[in-house]
Amino acid sequence: MSQSTPIVRFNLDPSLLSQRQVSTLRWVFGIGGAVAIILGIVALAFPIKALTAIAWIFGLFFIFSGALRLIRAIVSKGIPTGWRVFNGVVGLLLIAGGVIALVQPVALIDALGILIAITWIIEGIAALADGSPGQSRGFAILSGVLSIVAGLLILLWPAGVVVVALWIVAIILVIGGITQLVMAFRFGKHAKKA
Numbered sequence: 001m002s003q004s005t006p007i008v009r010f011n012l013d014p015s016l017l018s019q020r021q022v023s024t025l026r027w028v029f030g031i032g033g034a035v036a037i038i039l040g041i042v043a044l045a046f047p048i049k050a051l052t053a054i055a056w057i058f059g060l061f062f063i064f065s066g067a068l069r070l071i072r073a074i075v076s077k078g079i080p081t082g083w084r085v086f087n088g089v090v091g092l093l094l095i096a097g098g099v100i101a102l103v104q105p106v107a108l109i110d111a112l113g114i115l116i117a118i119t120w121i122i123e124g125i126a127a128l129a130d131g132s133p134g135q136s137r138g139f140a141i142l143s144g145v146l147s148i149v150a151g152l153l154i155l156l157w158p159a160g161v162v163v164v165a166l167w168i169v170a171i172i173l174v175i176g177g178i179t180q181l182v183m184a185f186r187f188g189k190h191a192k193k194a
Helices: 019-045 047-075 081-103 105-130 137-156 158-186
Strands: none
Touching: 019 047, 019 158, 047 081, 047 105, 047 158, 081 105, 105 137, 105 158, 137 158
């Protein structure tokens, strides 16, 4: 980077803000932190219910998005017929997926786990086929075998990997929420007005 290029930083300097702005930001940090902690604790305490709620949200989104695609396929007269048919088919698939997610949310959770498993298996096969000769070849083989084994294990209980991912996200939410609460109490406390 040349010296003439300015570095832009995002920095909330409370000394450059009014007392009202500082107070508003402290409330935002506090509310955001409390919500994050509550969501994290609920997800840790009730992971299946949390995943079900997430599946329902995605189901509603899929139905809404599918309906918009169907409407676009019907009313868009200026685009080629192939694109209209494509939008219509994708819209119907999204609506079907949304209905399945609402009626059978575990199916969406399992599908996500299966997608992760298949991705790991493909990555493992690629690592085995792709490994360069030499010292790193052993690591490529180890990585490929571990990816394939992990993918096969996930196929046995696909929702399990999604639950573990939810736990990780929940823990991050709790830690982030605590950080925001600390910011809420400390932000602007010792700022000196210029």
